[in-house]
Structure formats: C-alpha cells, structure tokens
Amino acid sequence: MTIITASDPAHLSHRERxxxxxxxxxxxxSAALPVGNRKTTVGIARSNSRTEPGPVRFVIIVLALTFLxxxxxxxxxxxxxxxxxxxxxxxxxxxxxxxxxxxxxLTLLVAAISVxxxxxxxVLAAWAIAKFDFSGKTFLITxxxxxxxxxxxxxxxxxxxxxxxxxxxxPWLQAHNINVxxxxxxIVLVTIFVTFPFVARALIPLMQEQGTQEExxxxxxxxxxxxxxxxxxxPNIKWGLLYGVLLCNARAMGEFGAVSxxxxxxRGETNTMPLLVEILYNEYQFxxxxxxxxxxxxxxxxxLVVKTVLERRLDEGQAPSDH
Amino acid sequence: xxxxxxxxxxGLLWASSAFAADYSLLNVSYDPTRELYVDFxxxxxxxxxxETGKSVEIKQSHGGSGSQARAVIDGxxxxxxxxxxxxxxxxxxxxxxxxxxxxxxLPLNASPYTSTIVFLVRKGNPKGIKDWDDxxxxxxxxxxxxPKTSGGARWNYLAAWGYAQKKFGSAxxxxxxxxxxxQNVPVLDTGARGSTVTFVERGVGDVLLAWENEAFLxxxxxxxxxxxxxxxxxxxxxxPPVAIVDKVADNKGTRGVAEAYLKYWYSKEGQxxxxxxxxxxxxxxxxxxxxxxxxxxxxxxxxxxxxxxxxAQQEHFSEGGIFDQIYKN
Numbered sequence: 001m002t003i004i005t006a007s008d009p010a011h012l013s014h015r016e017r018x019x020x021x022x023x024x025x026x027x028x029x030s031a032a033l034p035v036g037n038r039k040t041t042v043g044i045a046r047s048n049s050r051t052e053p054g055p056v057r058f059v060i061i062v063l064a065l066t067f068l069x070x071x072x073x074x075x076x077x078x079x080x081x082x083x084x085x086x087x088x089x090x091x092x093x094x095x096x097x098x099x100x101x102x103x104x105x106l107t108l109l110v111a112a113i114s115v116x117x118x119x120x121x122x123v124l125a126a127w128a129i130a131k132f133d134f135s136g137k138t139f140l141i142t143x144x145x146x147x148x149x150x151x152x153x154x155x156x157x158x159x160x161x162x163x164x165x166x167x168x169x170x171p172w173l174q175a176h177n178i179n180v181x182x183x184x185x186x187i188v189l190v191t192i193f194v195t196f197p198f199v200a201r202a203l204i205p206l207m208q209e210q211g212t213q214e215e216x217x218x219x220x221x222x223x224x225x226x227x228x229x230x231x232x233x234x235p236n237i238k239w240g241l242l243y244g245v246l247l248c249n250a251r252a253m254g255e256f257g258a259v260s261x262x263x264x265x266x267r268g269e270t271n272t273m274p275l276l277v278e279i280l281y282n283e284y285q286f287x288x289x290x291x292x293x294x295x296x297x298x299x300x301x302x303x304l305v306v307k308t309v310l311e312r313r314l315d316e317g318q319a320p321s322d323h
Numbered sequence: 324x325x326x327x328x329x330x331x332x333x334g335l336l337w338a339s340s341a342f343a344a345d346y347s348l349l350n351v352s353y354d355p356t357r358e359l360y361v362d363f364x365x366x367x368x369x370x371x372x373x374e375t376g377k378s379v380e381i382k383q384s385h386g387g388s389g390s391q392a393r394a395v396i397d398g399x400x401x402x403x404x405x406x407x408x409x410x411x412x413x414x415x416x417x418x419x420x421x422x423x424x425x426x427x428x429l430p431l432n433a434s435p436y437t438s439t440i441v442f443l444v445r446k447g448n449p450k451g452i453k454d455w456d457d458x459x460x461x462x463x464x465x466x467x468x469x470p471k472t473s474g475g476a477r478w479n480y481l482a483a484w485g486y487a488q489k490k491f492g493s494a495x496x497x498x499x500x501x502x503x504x505x506q507n508v509p510v511l512d513t514g515a516r517g518s519t520v521t522f523v524e525r526g527v528g529d530v531l532l533a534w535e536n537e538a539f540l541x542x543x544x545x546x547x548x549x550x551x552x553x554x555x556x557x558x559x560x561x562x563p564p565v566a567i568v569d570k571v572a573d574n575k576g577t578r579g580v581a582e583a584y585l586k587y588w589y590s591k592e593g594q595x596x597x598x599x600x601x602x603x604x605x606x607x608x609x610x611x612x613x614x615x616x617x618x619x620x621x622x623x624x625x626x627x628x629x630x631x632x633x634x635a636q637q638e639h640f641s642e643g644g645i646f647d648q649i650y651k652n
Contacts, residue, residue, distance in 0.1 A: 165398035166418070174398065177574075182399040264399045265384045266349060279385070282516045283357055284544045 079297050082290035094288035095295070102268045103276040103292065106184070110272065111252040114191040118248050122199025123241065127233065129200075130207030131215065141204070147196045155193050156261025159186060182264030187272065190258040195248045202244030203237055206314075210236055239313045246310065250303045254296060344380035346580045351401035353388040353474055353563070354516040355537045359436075359600040360405070366596055367587045371580070379580055387514040388474030395420065395568060402572045402581045405565045407474025407515075409433075410632040412566050425566040431605050434562035435588030436597035439620055440482040442553040443522065443531040443538040450529045454555050455486040458530065459503040466528035467508055468518040470640055474563075475515030479532040480646065481635060482559035485628040489557065502649035523550065534561065535617070539601035554618035559625065 052060075084091050094100060125144060129137060147155065161167045163180040173180055180186045214236065218228045234241075256274040263270045271279065273292050280289035352360060364381040371379050384391065384399070388407035392414050395401045406412055409426060416423050426433045444452050450463050458465050468476035480501065487500035510527065512518040515537060522531040523541050530553075531538070538552045565585050572578040587593045594606040598613040629635035639645045 160397050163398075166396060170398055179398075179400065181397060182394065264351075264394055265386055267383045267385075269382060282354075282520060 076297055079290055079293050082286055083294040085290075086287050090287050091291050091294075094285075094291040097288065099268050099271070100276065100288065100292060103271050103273045104295070106187070106269075106271070107253050107273045109184070110188050110191050111249055113188050114195055114252045115245055115249045117192055118195055118199050119241075119245055121196075122201075122203060122244060122248075123234075123237075125200040126203030126207055126237075127229070130204055130210075131212050131233075144197050144200050147194050152190075152194055152255065152257035153261060156190050156258035159190050159193070159258075159262055163189075181262055182266070182270060184270070186262040187259055187270065190262050191252050191255055194255055194258050195252045198248035198251065199241065199244035202240050202247065206237055206240040207233075239310055243307065243310045243314065246303055246306055250299065253299055344378040346377060346379040346577055348379060348381045348402045348577060348581060348584060349384065349400055350381055350403050350405055350584075351384045351391050351395055351399060352405040353391060353407040354385055354514050355475070355534050355540070356405065356563075357383070357385050358540065359536070359597070359602065362596050362600060363588075363593065366592055367584055370587065370592065371583060377580075379584075381584070387472050389472055400571050400575070401568050402575065402577050403565060403567055403585060405563065407561075407563050408477060408632060409562070409564045410636045411474060412564055413633060415566075415568065420568050420570045421566050422569055426564060428567075429565065429585060430589060432562055433564045433566060435565060435585075435593065435605060436563065436602035437605065438535045438561045438563065438602055439554075439558045439622055440479050440532060440561065441535045441538050441558065441618075441620075442555065443519075443533050443541060444529065444551050444553055446549055446551060448551055448553065452530050452553055455483055455490075455500075455557075458483070458532075459500065459507060461507075463507055463530065464509050464528040465504060465507045465530055465532060466510070466512075466518050466522045467532040468515055469511035469513055470646055472513045473515055473518075475534055475537070476511075476518075477635075477640060478534070478559060478561045480639065481625060481629060482532075484639075485559055485623050486555070486557050488628060489623070498645060498649065501645075505650055535603070536601040552618075554620050557621045557623070559628075560622035562624070 083094075095104075125140070128134075129141060160181060162169055163173065163186060164170045165174055165181075170181070180189070214232050215228050218232045219225075223231065253272075254274060255272075256278075259272055260275055263272070263275055265271060265275065265279070267279075273296055277289050277293045277296070280286075280292065350360060350364075360381075360383055364383070368379050368381065371377065384394075384401070386394070388411050391399075392404070392406060392411035395404060395415050396418050404412055404415065404421075409432070412421060412425060415421050416425055422428070429435070442452055442458075444450070450460075451457065452463070457463065467479045470476040470480045483504055484497050484501050487497035488494060491497065491500065510521060512521055515534060518531060519533060519537055519541055521527050523545055531541075533541070535552075535554075538550075542550050542552060565588065567578065567581045567585065569578075572581045588597070589605070591606065591609065594604040594609040598604040598609050598616065601616070603617055604610050604613065625632060625635060629638075637644070
C-alpha cells in the first residue's frame with residue numbers, strides 16, 4: 001500500500017496541490033493563488049482524506065473551531081464591544097474628534113499614494129519578470145521579496161538613517177527646508193517600502209502561468225507593444241491585480257511599526273489610525289481607541305469579503321485557459 | 324481611477340492645511356504630560372492672542388523622553404522640547420540644535436514645574452507598603468519601566484538609590500538595595516505610561532513606582548476606591564526641563580513666540596495649571612495655595628546625590644553601567 005502511494009506521482013502532486021488550494025490563510029504571498037483545475041483536485045483530496053474514523057474527525061473539527069473562535073472571532077467581538085461600550089453616541093463622537101478625523105484622512109492619503117505607486121511598479125515588475133528572460137531575474141525577485149523578510153521597525157530605521165538629520169540626505173534636505181522624515185512624505189515612503197511586494201507577488205505566478213502566447217499572437221497580428229500590453233496583458237490579469245491591490249491596501253492602512261518610527265507622533269498631523277489607537281489607549285480613552293480600532297477591523301472584514309469574491313473570479317477567469 | 328485618487332488626495336491635503344494660525348509651534352514632550360499640555364496650550368494661546376493679537380497653534384508630540392530626544396536629533400522639527408530629564412536635552416544640545424547653556428536661560432534650572440516619585444498601591448494597601456524598604460521584601464511585585472528607555476524610570480531608579488545611600492551611607496549598600504529592588508520587578512515596560520497601564524489595567528504587581536502626577540491621574544481616571552497613593556518620607560526632586568530648540572526656532576522664525584510660550588510657565592497662570600495637573604509648582608504663592616494637594620516629602624536633588632545628570636547617566640545607565648550589572652542576574 002505504502003509502496004503504491006509513494007510511487008504514484010500523480011496522486012502525490014494532486015495532494016500537494018489540493019493542500020495549497022484549500023489553504024485559507026496566508027493570503028499575502030504567492031501561496032494563495034490557486035493553481036490548476038480546482039474541482040478535480042479538491043474532489044480527489046476529499047475522498048482520500050476521509051479515511052480517518054468519525055471521532056478523530058470530530059475532535060479535529062472541534063479543535064479547529066475552538067482555535068478559530070479564541071484567536072479570531074473573540075478579539076474581533078471584543079473590539080466592537082469596547083467601541084460601543086458607552087453607546088452609539090459616544091462611538092460616533094469619538095470618530096468625529098478632529099484628531100480622529102486627521103488620522104483617518106492621513107491614513108487614506110498614505111494608502112492612496114502608496115497603493116497607486118505600488119500598483120504601477122508591481123505591474124511593471126511582474127510583466128518584466130513573467131514575460132521576459134534576462135540575467136539577474138532571480139536576484140530581482142529576491143529584491144522584491146525583501147520587504148517581507150525585513151522587520152518593519154528596521155525598515156523605518158533605515159529611512160531614519162537615510163533621511164534623518166544625521167543621515168545621508170538629511171542635511172541637504174534640511175538646508176533646502178524639505179521635510180521628509182516626521183512628515184507625510186516619510187510615512188508614505190516607509191509604507192511603500194513595506195507594501196512593495198504585494199502587487200508584484202500576486203501577479204508573477206499568474207502571468208507566468210498565462211505564458212506569452214496571447215501576446216505573441218497579438219504582435220504577429222500587428223499590435224504594437226503598448227497595444228498588446230493594454231489590450232491583452234492587462235485584461236488577462238485584472239482580477240489578480242485587484243487582489244494584489246487589495247492586500248497592499250490592507251497592509252498600507254494597518255502598518256504600525258515602520259510608520260511609528262518615522263511619524264514623530266505629532267498630534268493631529270502625523271498620527272495614522274494604528275498609531276492613534278495606541279495613543280488613545282495609553283490616555284485611558286478606551287472608547288475612542290476602540291472606535292478607531294473598529295474602523296480598522298471593518299477594513300479587515302471588507303478586505304476578507306472582497307478577497308473571497310476576487311478569488312472566485314480568479315478561478316473562473318482562469319478556468320478556460322486551463323483546457 | 325488614478326485621477327480620481329489624485330483629486331481626493333489633493334482635497335485632503337487642502338483640507339488639512341486650511342485653518343492656519345499666525346504661528347505654529349511644535350512641542351515635543353514626554354509621556355505623562357499629555358493632559359498638562361492640553362490645558363497649558365489652550366491657556367497660552369488665549370493669553371498670547373490677547374497680548375499680541377496673533378493667533379498661535381501648538382502641536383504636541385508625546386513619547387518616551389529618550390526616544391523623543393532621538394527624534395528631534397533625527398530632524399523632528401520641534402520649536403520647544405519639554406522632556407523628562409535634563410540629560411535628554413543635553414543630548415540634543417550635543418548635536419548643536421540647542422545652545423549648551425540652555426539650562427541657564429530660564430529660571431530654576433529651566434524646570435518650571437517639578438514632581439517626585441511616589442508609590443501607587445491597590446486599595447487598602449494589602450502589602451502594607453509605606454517606605455522604600457518595603458519594596459525589597461520578598462513577594463512584593465514592583466512595577467517600574469526600563470531606565471534604558473524611559474526618563475521616569477531613571478527618576479525611579481535614582482530615587483531608590485538616593486534613599487538607600489542616605490540611609491545606609493555607602494554606594495555599595497545602595498547598589499545592593501537597588502539590585503534587590505529590581506529582583507522584585509516582573510516586567511520592564513519601555514515607558515512610564517506603559518507601566519501605568521500594566522499596573523492599573525492589566526492588574527500586574529503590588530506597587531507602581533510612578534511620577535506623582537501620573538499617580539494622581541491614574542487615581543482620577545480609575546477612582547479612589549481602586550488605588551491609593553503612598554508618598555515615601557524621602558524621595559527625589561524630579562525636575563523636568565524645558566528648552567527652545569534654537570536651530571529649528573530660528574529657521575522657522577518662531578523664536579519670539581517660543582520664548583513667550585516657555586516664559587508663560589513661570590507666570591501665576593502657568594504655575595496654577597501645573598498645580599491643577601498635580602505637578603508641584605515653583606511659585607511660592609501657588610505652592611501655598613495647593614499645599615494640601617501634595618504630601619510633605621523630603622526631597623533631595625540629583626545634583627546633591629549624583630553630581631548632575633551627565634554623571635548619573637554615565638555611571639548608572641550607560642552600556643555596561645551599574646543598571647546593566649545589577650539587572651543581568
């Protein structure tokens with residue numbers, strides 16, 4: 001029995017694949033993008049995995065659900081319970097505070113700029129990596145992944161070293177009265193850094209899988225490079241792109257560590273929502289703190305829903321090209 | 324899509340810069356002064372408007388004293404710094420941002436308000452904590468932040484040291500005492516406010532070493548039925564200093580208003596605001612008026628016992644200093 005399983009590569013690869021497809025978490029990197037024909041793999045995986053006796057399955061399911069409740073559902077409930085602990089009026093009054101407003105505006109602004117720039121960069125990088133061959137490609141992919149492996153605090157400190165008054169560009173910037181650090185540009189810069197890989201990472205596997213045939217066809221029919229890109233490449237990746245943008249946006253709005261290092265914590269000016277949550281909490285203003293936190297939690301929930309929808313679209317969009 | 328984002332972004336930028344005052348000051352301060360400067364800034368802006376007809380808007384930044392100093396050194400555009408201890412402003416002065424004689428430019432060591440270190444205990448004082456000696460008893464959990472990162476924690480540490488040195492008469496015995504005390508510390512938070520939250524919110528520990536003003540604030544926020552303040556008979560005179568960041572103020576052209584801002588601290592109104600927020604006022608009249616709010620404590624200064632901040636910092640808190648030696652084991 002064992003020999004048969006081990007020597008059956010088709011079976012093994014199916015298992016591996018189904019593991020990957022059904023992995024619900026870790027949406028951040030490449031792992032979550034579904035590969036291959038989902039229906040068949042899932043079907044085979046199910047019939048194979050139901051060999052365990054009933055009680056074992058029951059225990060595993062209960063364990064998983066308990067885990068999920070304690071670590072995901074409960075904290076979420078607590079955030080909203082605290083936010084509304086003094087009623088709706090207190091909740092909305094907390095959100096209407098000028099300081100809360102300024103944090104919300106700043107967070108939206110920073111997310112808009114950094115997601116916009118990372119969108120352009122991510123598409124270009126993924127396009128270059130997936131559709132062309134050149135030396136140093138692996139190195140480039142590693143570089144794109146770098147922000148994932150660097151601690152956000154370190155990322156922030158790097159920018160302090162670069163743009164701080166004692167850093168490389170700091171003295172020149174100060175001489176010209178340009179504020180980068182402890183102002184909006186610095187916050188935008190670190191946010192771009194930490195959200196750098198999301199779009200590219202979502203697109204590269206997708207574009208690699210799609211190959212270059214459709215582009216080659218377009219060019220052989222007389223389309224120019226730009227026409228090919230906008231009429232063939234871009235429509236093919238639109239769902240994947242949205243997916244990347246969504247994750248990028250969630251991280252951009254939620255980033256704490258790196259932003260904290262370069263923010264300067266000027267009240268009503270350079271505090272983003274995550275920073276303000278901490279500040280208000282430390283000032284014993286629990287309703288206000290959790291009110292802002294609840295906005296961030298809602299962002300997470302919306303992200304999850306849209307992500308699920310997009311993943312379904314991605315599957316559908318991909319299905320024809322599989323056959 | 325992109326254009327719409329740009330329009331929204333531009334709109335937000337415009338909205339955030341729409342209400343500009345004649346002057347704008349940035350006051351970079353330490354953690355427990357949040358409530359104090361809310362009051363003080365409002366009073367100063369009104370007084371300044373009345374006197375000069377110019378409006379002034381004061382922005383605040385709060386954090387651990389040491390990290391705030393670091394941020395100013397790295398380019399945070401503070402017009403004034405109001406930090407927990409002189410050493411942190413010295414560090415800024417060492418980089419040429421503040422004149423080195425800054426502590427002589429304003430009266431009373433440039434510390435318009437003072438405080439001291441007291442004990443906050445749970446209702447009924449179940450462990451019977453009355454004096455510093457009670458802190459090293461076995462089974463007493465003491466909450467104090469990390470002196471490496473927190474200004475308040477350094478005052479705590481030096482207060483304990485000063486007490487022991489005065490009582491036992493030698494530095495060796497003081498070192499033993501402080502080492503015993505830190506044996507009783509289960510967690511070192513990075514800032515004074517973090518420690519307060521650990522003690523009052525998470526319910527960790529039997530006694531919190533805290534700024535007097537911080538202890539009063541916690542009591543106000545959570546009720547006298549939950550916490551009691553115990554003032555030891557002997558403690559340290561904590562002098563949180565203020566200074567103009569010359570380089571920034573000159574560059575922004577705000578020196579005049581920044582000077583007025585700091586001088587306002589020494590007025591009766593300023594002193595009253597300090598007293599109302601549980602900082603010990605310097606002005607004798609106001610001090611008398613608020614006499615009943617503050618316990619009688621014998622206060623020694625850092626100059627008396629440690630020969631000034633630079634020396635204390637070097638000996639106790641530098642890399643491999645006495646704190647590193649006693650906290651290792």
